[in-house]
Amino acid sequence: MNRTTVTALVLWISLIVGTGTGIAAESANTPAPSSQAGPGDRTPASAAKAGNPAASNWHPKVVFQINDDDDVPVVLRYVTNYLKAEPTAEVAVVGYGEGLDFMLKGAVDSDGKPYADQVQALKDKGVAFKACNNTLKARTLGADAVIPAAVVVPGAVNEIIRLQTREGYAYFKN
Structure with a gap:
């Protein structure tokens, strides 16, 4: 995947999860998620841990x-x-x-x-x-x-x- 596709995918995920603020907040260099979901975590799994019910059904x-x-x-x-x-x-x-x-x-x-x-x-x-x-x-x-x-x-x-x-x-x- 090229960088534009990766950025679009990350943006899409952040919009679905509801924790992202847009492209400026995302990059291909986003650190790997920790085992504890925190406010900076933007992964579907971390959102599910944080109690976002929509994220618990997430799949690519x-x-x-x-x-x-x-x-x-x-x-x-x-x-x-x-x-x-x-x-x-x-x-x-x-x-x-x-x-x-x-x-x-x-x-x-x-x-x-x-x-x-x-x-x-x-x-x-x-x-x-x-x-x-x-x-x-x-x-x-x-x-x-x-x-x-x-x-x-x-x-x-x-x-x-x-x-x-x-x-x-x-x-x-x-």
């Missing part, structure tokens, strides 16, 4: 963007590894342009393995896969061309922005 939310089919294998690996580190995370993968191809019926990886199996395995872990209808329409494809494990959204860019601004998702692009 991340949207992964794919718009290049060359990025698909690595992003799927990132999602898998991320879920190992953050098993309660809500994860969405939004594909458009060539990055949508792996969500089409019959798509296979470089080893000839169906992407549908990989997508289904991640969906079973709670990952939401979202295919861009604008891309489908530009290719004269319908929603029936998309594997069952994915849902079609009106537009990928709109969906990514909605997830970030309305649902508090952090953003990742390879």
